[in-house]
Amino acid sequence: MKYAAILAGGVGKRMAGPVPKQFITLNGEAIIVRTIRRILASRLFDVLVIAIHQDWRSYLEDLITKSGMDSASIHITCGGKERLDSIQNTLTYIETAFSVQKEDDIVIFDAVRPFVPFSMMKSSLEALQQHQAVVAALPVVDTMLWIEEGDTVTDMPARSHLFHGQAPDSFKLTVLIKALNELTDDERTRITGTAQICMMKGIPIHTVPGDPRNIKITTPFDIQLGELLCRMEEA
Numbered sequence: 413m414k415y416a417a418i419l420a421g422g423v424g425k426r427m428a429g430p431v432p433k434q435f436i437t438l439n440g441e442a443i444i445v446r447t448i449r450r451i452l453a454s455r456l457f458d459v460l461v462i463a464i465h466q467d468w469r470s471y472l473e474d475l476i477t478k479s480g481m482d483s484a485s486i487h488i489t490c491g492g493k494e495r496l497d498s499i500q501n502t503l504t505y506i507e508t509a510f511s512v513q514k515e516d517d518i519v520i521f522d523a524v525r526p527f528v529p530f531s532m533m534k535s536s537l538e539a540l541q542q543h544q545a546v547v548a549a550l551p552v553v554d555t556m557l558w559i560e561e562g563d564t565v566t567d568m569p570a571r572s573h574l575f576h577g578q579a580p581d582s583f584k585l586t587v588l589i590k591a592l593n594e595l596t597d598d599e600r601t602r603i604t605g606t607a608q609i610c611m612m613k614g615i616p617i618h619t620v621p622g623d624p625r626n627i628k629i630t631t632p633f634d635i636q637l638g639e640l641l642c643r644m645e646e647a
Contacts, residue, residue: 413458413459413510413513413516413517414456414457414458414459414516414517414518414519414537415457415458415459415460415461415506415516415517415518415519415585416451416456416457416459416460416461416518416519416520416521417460417461417462417463417499417502417518417519417520417521418444418447418448418451418460418461418462418463418520418521418522418523419463419491419495419498419499419502419520419521419522419523420432420434420444420462420463420464420465420472420491420498420523421463421464421465421490421491421492421493421495421497421498422434422465422491422495422523431468431471432465432468433524433629433630434447434523434524435468435471435472435475436629436635438526438629438635438638438639438642439639439642439643439646441479442475443523443524443526443629443638444462444472444475444523444524444526445475445476445479445481446526446527447521447522447523447524447525447526447528448460448462448476448479448481448486449479449481450526450527450528450530451521451528451533452481452482452485452486453530454530454533454534456533456534456537457485457519458485459485459487459506459510460485460486460487461487461488461489461502461505461506462486462487462488462489462523463489463490463491463492463498463499463501463502463505464488464489464490464491465490465491466490466491469488469490472488473488487505487509489501489502489505495603495604495606496592496600496603496609499520499592499606499609500592502520503585503588503589503592506518506585507589512585512586512589513586514584514586515584516584516585516586517537517540517582517583517584517585518582518583518585518588519533519536519537519580519581519582520579520580520581520582520583520606521579521580522579522580522628524628524629524630525578525579525580525626525627525628525629526629526638527625527626527627527638527641527645528579528580528623528626529623529625529626531623532548532578532580532620532621532622532623532626533580535620535621536548536580536582536620537582539582539618539620540582540583540584542618543616543618544583544584544587544610544615544616545581545582545583545584545587545588545607545610545611545615545616545617545618546581546582546583546617546618546619546620547577547578547581547582547607547617547618547619547620548577548578548579548580548581548619548620548621548622548623548626549575549576549577549578549619549620549621549622550575550576550578550621550622550623550624550626551571551574551575551576552571552574552575552576553571554571555568555571556568556569556571556574575619575622576622577605577607577622578622578623578626578628579606579628581605581606581607583610587610587615588609588610590613591609591610591612591613591615592609594613595609595612595613599612625641627641
């Protein structure tokens with residue numbers, strides 16, 4: 413089985429709006445609906461699990477119903493307080509609802525990356541035929557500064573070794589479950605990205621090419637950029 417998962421448990425405080433950022437509209441449609449459409453349209457996955465904050469579950473279900481999308485493969489579970497909690501809830505839901513097999517794959521998406529290319533989803537799944545954990549990586553183009561003690565630059569790391577990590581993060585499902593269950597309490601407090609779960613357990617993280625269009629919408633400027641990308645795609 414090939415599982416897709418969308419982490420949508422956050423409430424988007426940086427936007428300071430009336431709804432969480434995943435429900436803000438781009439060109440008249442909620443960001444998360446655009447993300448769901450993208451994943452379903454790829455036809456690469458058997459199941460899509462969405463982890464959403466409990467307070468917004470019915471709101472999401474209503475959006476999906478009104479969108480006209482085929483919801484037969486969509487499953488909804490509760491997100492957690494932190495990203496790691498939402499991942500845990502998603503994996504627990506899958507283990508409970510389905511018969512997990514060694515060959516199963518899972519690709520974990522951000523709810524607010526509504527422009528993830530089909531090619532990135534496909535290459536991530538293809539890479540899982542040889543690797544246990546895969547992330548999308550985009551080379552940095554700016555000069556990188558290492559700053560300590562306020563505003564003092566102490567180093568300029570070589571950007572040839574630096575990349576932006578982009579969701580989706582992809583894993584052999586049983587490998588991710590095992591790595592997550594083996595995290596110590598201290599390790600859990602230091603997790604900031606999904607792939608770190610495997611990295612902390614010594615599992616090599618391989619990469620596939622990222623894409624500049626695969627933006628994460630977290631600020632008001634990102635909304636403006638997202639509107640532009642919508643117009644470009646629909647032209």
